[in-house]
Amino acid sequence: MHKYIYGKTSDSNGQHEIHKSTCSYAPLFFNAIKIGPKIDSQSAMETAKNLNPSKCFYMCQHCCHTWYINQPESIHL
Template sequence: MARYYVNKNAQSNGDHEVHKQGCYWLPLIENRIYLGEFNTCKAAIREAKKYYNRVNGCFHCSNECHTS
């Protein structure tokens, strides 16, 4: 299982990115919300949608959940 976080700051397209712990692109602690430990990024995306309507997986660490 991996620890996942969602970025409080939206990307230019309005998406809030979901990252795994250890990702190079993980936002600073004050700019992220801890989502919990999950087996898949899909579960982390579902949890992130409790905070934000528009979420997306990080291209680098959660690529299987990343949409263009």
């Protein structure tokens, strides 16, 4: 289990990035919203979307699997 968070501020596409709380790319605590401990990043994504149906999310490519991305065009390489 890992604790997951997402950034309070969205990117230029209006999407919020999901991270493990231990990720070095995660937002600072005052700019992060807790998702909670989840078994994997897909579960964290589903929880975030259930809590915020109107928001879009994508997984951090540094700390989460890249196989589950709902908006691939949002990735900045």
